[in-house]
Structure formats: structure tokens, C-alpha cells
Amino acid sequence: MKIDTILKEWQFVRQLSLDLLADQTEESLIEIPGPNMGALWKQFRHVGRVEEDYSEAIVNGKVEFSANHTSYSGGPDKESLRAYLLECDQKLLEAIPETGDISNFTIDWFGDSVGLDLHLVRLIxxxxxxxxxxIQFVKSKQSLDVVFPKSWEAWGV
Known part of the structure; x- marks a missing residue:
């Protein structure tokens, strides 16, 4: 699969995340769905942090998942989270051209060599x-009157 095609799919999936974030209230962002689970705002922060790890892996050639080198320092503010996710997307796009000829480009995934295409598919x-x-979180908290954005009809909700 071509990298451009994979990136279009990434943009589709990320836009769904941004659409859901945009529809959240302050109350729904800080709600904790259950034991051993993070608040919804922390889950949005998490997908950004993971995207940062994927971008770093493109630059460094090795996957290392860690919260130690992430750039988000904000809280449960949806505008700050949105800006952060868009910044992560920009960093990802900037990392990709630096790979040059991607036919021989590989990333070490804990001892397994994968190409840029598979690396990006794993991010998606x-x-x-x-x-x-x-979906499960929002449906379990219907009392918050959270409605899925129209774009989420793609997932049947």
C-alpha cells in the first residue's frame, strides 16, 4: 500500500478523534469510566503521546514507548488537547519525508524489522x-448527554 493512501486513512481516523473531542463537555472530559481507567481527556492525551513515539521511531529507526519524551503539559482543556493532537500530526508528517527512499527503510519493533507502511498501519x-x-465509554455515560458526532456514523454509532 502506498504511504499516501495510508496517510489518508490516518487523517480519516484522526479526524474522527478530533470530532469526538470537539463534542465533549468539560464534565465528560474529566469523567472516569471505571476502576483502573483514565479520564477521557487523558485518553486523548495518550493517543497524542503514542503518536509522538511513532514519529520518533521514524526518525530514530526504533520504537520506544515512553511518556518521558512527550510534549503535552496541559490539562483537560479540549482546545489544548486539539492543538496538541494537530501538532503531533504535523510532527508525524515532517518525520516521514526525512526517511528518503522508503523501499529499504525499516523500523526496529522490539527486534522485528517493519517497513514504514506497516509502522503507520499500526498507528492507525x-x-x-x-x-x-x-464508544463503550460514551455509551456507558449516556447520562452526560454525550452524542456521537455525525462523522462517527462510519463506526455505526
Whole structure:
């Protein structure tokens, strides 16, 4: 699959995340869905932090998941979270051209060498996994009157 096609899919998936974030209230962002789960705002922060790790892996050639080198220092403010996610998207796009000829480009995934295409597909898979979590979270908190954005009809909700 071409990188441009994968990036279009990434933009689609990320836009769903941004649309859901835009529709949240302050109350819904700080709500904790259950034991051992983070508030919804922390989940949005998490997908940004993971995207930063994916971008770093493109630059460095090795995946290392860590919250130690992330740039978000804000709180449960949806405008700050949105700006952060858009900044992460920009960093990802800036990292990709630096790879040059991607036919021989690989990233060390804990001892497994994967190409840029698979690396990006895994990023999409990660975000999509969180979409499933968010569907469950929002549906379990209907008392907050949270409605899914129209774009989420793509997921049947």
C-alpha cells in the first residue's frame, strides 16, 4: 500500500478523534469510566503521546514507548488537547519525508524489522482500538448527554 493512501486513512481516523473531542463537555472530559481507567481527556492525551513515539521511531529507526519524551503539559482543556493532537500530526508528517527512499527503510519493533507502511498501519490500529474504547465509554455515560458526532456514523454509532 502506498504511504499516501495510508496517510489518508490516518487523517480519516484522526479526524474522527478530533470530532469526538470537539463534542465533549468539560464534565465528560474529566469523567472516569471505571476502576483502573483514565479520564477521557487523558485518553486523548495518550493517543497524542503514542503518536509522538511513532514519529520518533521514524526518525530514530526504533520504537520506544515512553511518556518521558512527550510534549503535552496541559490539562483537560479540549482546545489544548486539539492543538496538541494537530501538532503531533504535523510532527508525524515532517518525520516521514526525512526517511528518503522508503523501499529499504525499516523500523526496529522490539527486534522485528517493519517497513514504514506497516509502522503507520499500526498507528492507525492503535487509534482505532481507542475508538472502540471511547464508544463503550460514551455509551456507558449516556447520562452526560454525550452524542456521537455525525462523522462517527462510519463506526455505526
Amino acid at each position: 490500529s492503535h487509534e482505532t482500538l481507542h475508538h472502540g474504547q471511547w
